[in-house]
Amino acid sequence: xxxxxxxxxxxxxxxxxxxxxxxxxxxxxxxxxxxxxxxxxxxxxxxxxxxxxxxxxxxxxxxxxxxxxxxxxxxxxxxxxxxxxxxxxxxxxxxxxxxxxxxxxxxxxxxxxxxxxxxxxxxxxxxxxxxxxxxxxxxxxxxxxxxxxxxxxxxxxxxxxxxxxxxxxxxxxxxxxxxxxxxxxxxxxxxxxxxxxxxxxxxxxxxxxxxxxxxxxxxxxxxxxxxxxxxxxxxxxxxxxxxxxxxxxxxxxxxxxxxxxxxxxxxxxxxxxxx
Numbered sequence: 001x002x003x004x005x006x007x008x009x010x011x012x013x014x015x016x017x018x019x020x021x022x023x024x025x026x027x028x029x030x031x032x033x034x035x036x037x038x039x040x041x042x043x044x045x046x047x048x049x050x051x052x053x054x055x056x057x058x059x060x061x062x063x064x065x066x067x068x069x070x071x072x073x074x075x076x077x078x079x080x081x082x083x084x085x086x087x088x089x090x091x092x093x094x095x096x097x098x099x100x101x102x103x104x105x106x107x108x109x110x111x112x113x114x115x116x117x118x119x120x121x122x123x124x125x126x127x128x129x130x131x132x133x134x135x136x137x138x139x140x141x142x143x144x145x146x147x148x149x150x151x152x153x154x155x156x157x158x159x160x161x162x163x164x165x166x167x168x169x170x171x172x173x174x175x176x177x178x179x180x181x182x183x184x185x186x187x188x189x190x191x192x193x194x195x196x197x198x199x200x201x202x203x204x205x206x207x208x209x210x211x212x213x214x215x216x217x218x219x220x221x222x223x224x225x226x227x228x229x230x231x232x233x234x235x236x237x238x239x240x241x242x243x244x245x246x247x248x249x250x251x252x253x254x255x256x257x258x259x260x261x262x263x264x265x266x267x268x269x270x271x272x273x274x275x
Contacts, residue, residue: 009108014116076232089184121164122164227247
């Protein structure tokens with residue numbers, strides 16, 4: 001197949017997802033309002049006036065920072081996480097409507113179709129993430145010198161894309177197992193909330209050890225969301241977190257490979273379940 005056909009198919013799938021998103025005004029609104037409420041309500045109530053100590057894994061030039069500065073990369077991860085799960089919902093909807101069946105019977109390779117869906121979802125995730133930053137950062141520009149450096153968030157751009165791709169690939173993988181839209185909410189709650197709360201998005205992990213929550217600390221350490229958040233936190237300060245980057249990239253590849261296998265009618269779970 002000529003390479004221009006691949007580009008045409010990629011552009012078509014991406015444009016389709018963008019058009020669907022543009023018609024869902026509430027989706028963009030909720031993706032910004034949800035983390036914004038956490039930022040202005042939760043951070044204001046929980047954050048100490050004395051600041052917070054990031055612990056040993058500290059990318060800041062001081063051991064005491066404003067809580068708004070600490071929590072914002074975590075809430076950015078929340079935007080990417082919810083958007084990635086929305087991509088999963090879109091896949092389940094397309095499968096129920098027969099769209100995926102049509103796409104998977106085209107001459108295009110299965111991996112290319114799924115990668116195109118992943119790329120489209122990632123683009124939407126990144127747009128929502130930067131909308132959140134553009135709206136919220138000017139409002140909290142009070143005693144947050146390490147948070148509102150614009151060039152830091154520009155440097156973080158490729159890492160935000162990678163983080164969004166990892167969560168989007170996880171959403172594709174989950175869509176293999178979610179057979180009906182009715183089951184979506186329960187499955188997503190089972191994935192989203194543990195993944196978000198058992199991570200370093202809202203608090204440094206040393207506090208878990210300090211409170212003798214050793215089991216939760218171990219779970220947070222094996223949670224890929226933790227490493228994605230820390231990667232973004234470091235990148236926004238102009239630093240490179242190699243471990244976070246490596247684990248995020250590895251998880252992206254693993255999730256994507258299993259999603260491709262799941263959508264393979266020869267040996268995937270779709271055939272086994274009779275879909």
